[in-house]
Amino acid sequence: VAATVTPPKRATYRHGDLRRALIDAGLELARADGPDAVVLREATRRTGVVPNAAYRHFADRNSLLQAVCWEAQRLAAETIEAKLAEVEPDEDAAAWARARVRAVGGGYLCFARHEPGLFLTAFSVPTDMSGITGIDEEGKRRPGPFGLLAQALDDMVLAGALPVERRPGAELLCWSAVHGLATLVLEGPLRAMSDEELASVGERVLDMVDRGV
Amino acid sequence: VAATVTPPKRATYRHGDLRRALIDAGLELARADGPDAVVLREATRRTGVVPNAAYRHFADRNSLLQAVCWEAQRLAAETIEAKLAEVEPDEDAAAWARARVRAVGGGYLCFARHEPGLFLTAFSVPTDMSGITGIDEEGKRRPGPFGLLAQALDDMVLAGALPVERRPGAELLCWSAVHGLATLVLEGPLRAMSDEELASVGERVLDMVDRGV
DNA sequence: TGTACATCAGTGAACGCGCGTTCACTGATGTAC
């Protein structure tokens, strides 16, 4: 859709960090038009480099997409963490834990709304993120979106807000509900929905999860 | 992925019902590999016709895809109707209505599981199916998947199993939960799930909806 | 400190592919007289 944006210029022969630059370019493409828009040639073009240069850093187009996908997941996790940080501590531990789970869901929906392309890239590209384990970022291991949810649910159990026997698999219930709403709104038949509508339906979905889990 | 399967042969110059044949071919492509696989040229190839012949019946590739998408929705509706038909009447009107809503969800998941390509084609191609109104089929108007759900929820209200004030928008809650599970399992990070696992998680999601709506 | 050389990041040119779509055509059909 969008034409080549960045005028490719470079002083040095070596690029510096081409790998990083390609991922960033791919991220922009994904942001604008979703995972299918992560086109190897376009990424190199925007980086001011010849197409095959990418093969020094990625085995093929798919490897690049994979890297972009992880990055998108990391960004999603950041949005969720921001929402989590907004939750103010409550004396009632159960209520607080509950609020945190809601915040995870809210952050997820928020990310879907504001970064539709990245959302699709993060969550509909075949990647194994089912583990609770996280994502590398500058060396540290941090929990991904799924990990944050799992953690919040664990906290609910600790706070006595969720019976232990209901805990296993609870991630899936939460995730399904919220993910479903997100995709229906993004690519599905609910695209016409306004921000307010989404917010209110979002709350209702979270209510349902809260009551039903 | 799949090579050209059908050897193109035709006795008459005129095809008979090329439009129908192209839709059917497109449906096969969608069944095998999802909406992106609905490729105009391949559809004509399988129909034993020259590529541009398609333009007598469809304005462009997208029109064909749209037609295939509707057809896929119709098939989804049929699966759901089959599940609905299996629900045996209950003296308790409320319980029966409840069971019918569950059946709608179950049919949806069932379709997603057995026809992943068609499922994606039906529900992730931009189409306005938000109306409760249905789909043309041999002249008759029949409710689509969404319509069946709406109807089942209406019945719940009538049976007193759902407070009227909770009715508006309830479709979205149900649909989100079930659709989310379906897409997570299909293209998302839960692809490894076995049939049994899916069935049991499916039940739990339906429980959640049941309790939470 | 200076030179020889291995390393490897980025280049230049090209490949084969399949796609959607357009053009001017030809062949079979159905209708009017």
Added chain:
DNA sequence: TGTACATCAGTGAACGCGCGTTCACTGATGTAC
């Protein structure tokens, strides 16, 4: 019942496009002596 003609479904050939990927290369860097 038979012929002239309009209609339009399907043909044949071609277009431009952008993609992923491969090849043999050249230029800058860093290390060993």
